[in-house]
Amino acid sequence: MAWRNLGRNRVRTALATLGIVIGVVAIASLGIAGVALQQQATSDLGGLSDEVTVTPGEDATEDEITDDQVDDIRSLAPASTVVPQKSNQTTLTARNGDEQRVQVTGITNANALYNLTTGRAPERLQSGALVSNSTARTLGLELGDPIEYDGRLYRIEGVIASTEGFGGGGNELVLPPSALSTQEHYDSVTILIDEGRTASGVTGDLEVWFNEGDEEVVSVQNFADVEEQIGSFFETLNLALLGIGSISLVVASVAILNVMLMSTIERRGEIGVLRAVGIRRGEVLRMILTEALFLGVLGGVVGAALSVAVGLVLFHLLTDDPLLVLQWRSAQYVVYGFGFAVLASGLSGLYPAWKAANNRPVEALRG
């Protein structure tokens, strides 16, 4: 009965349903978009979440990390790989005159930090050099070519692959620490956290050991914290977006309320007949309520389908894996959108249904 009643004025039914569709798509898409954006942001960072970087702090006596401090770090994180580095910048010149500015890093255990496309990264870099992919291409360098730095020559032992994440893919030259002889100590220490510890745990230990009171002797940075901050930012963003999406669904509910009210007022005579022939008030109420719920379900289903489509596109654009949209993290918004639609329509239908059921047959039939 409810279904046929809705079919009597198809245009009106379609428009009311459209409102719900838009509402559902708004909620679900905004929720999914939030998840997709977060996914993209954290996947870029993903590789760095098990690294901790230590640099000289504001209150350090010298602007360097000393050998003693490196030893302390090693004992605080015995199973982790500790990679002290010296940093500088220079300009390299190719045979044909091309120049490129590069970051110079003096490091011993090169294999810990760098993935190579050609050559082998040595555990102890003593007399060779590594260059990044981009630098090699720009300057036309190959394995075995010599590089001059600070008056000495080093042979290229490997080419570094471009990486994602912060600071990757830049132009780098990697040399033994002895090459940067003007510096006695290190500019930074990178700690690759072993599986038994967390970045936050090691960070905490380092802070306690080095930075007594308010003094910042060393500055410890770990990207896991950054990732967490980004995560909570996105959660807030998500909530805000969902709030906005919900408003549109509320508007759609108001439209349904309007449609149902108009429909029941138009049908006063008919509903009066139903009551006169003995249809109970509860039965009339259920009939009208069912009509409203149908609108919600219909709109919800169409909206959900459209939202999944939008989600596929969003994930494809942002993360290259469109099927990720089907994970609960993002799929839940489609479910919420649908549920909200049905709930909202049901609530909107309550008042018109109650009114219709309680119309006195005598008055309804009079008109």
Add this chain to the structure above:
Amino acid sequence: MTVIELADVVKRYRTGAEEITALDGVDFRAERGELVTIIGPSGSGKSTLLNMIGLLDTPTAGHIRLDGREVTDFSEDDLTEERRSGIGFVFQEFHLLPMLTATENVELPSMWDTGVDRRDRAVDLLERVGLGDRLDHRPAELSGGQSQRVAIARSLINEPEILLADEPTGNLDQDTGATILDELTRLKEAEEIAIVAVTHDEQLVDYADRVVRLVDGVLQ
């Protein structure tokens, strides 16, 4: 056997600041198998009286008994139950639901009954009123006379004791009206029901077993 009895029924209601007395101490009864016609000028209270008999409204004073049972102070829900099982209605405007077929319209009063299927009875009733070939037609495809016959069939679906007709021939031409009245007469005997009709149409006077005149809320 008395199906319905009104004893000293008074109905007053307010419109705006005025109080109107629609019925002023009416005694009425109807027996099984009889067609009673209520005639009276506009404003005489005919519709109000019909509403009382049909349990669509409650009296300000007086008593109503359906099948010997006191229903005067019944709640709206209880009155609904009585109407569902005991009273059939035929209206001037037919009041069929446009999106249902003839058969479905006849089944309407029983549609919400779970576990009950009155389709066979609906078809039977439609055949008896001569509409066996129109079972799946919608009201838009039926003539006035045919629609009224569907309405009559509908009024009988729950095997009522009394059928109330408010200007049943009002929207029909003379000949069609006569057909309808023939129908009602046959049914009152076959189903052993009381029929109470309110009308201006003089034809109904001829068909009636008893005529009752209502003037200014009082029966003559």
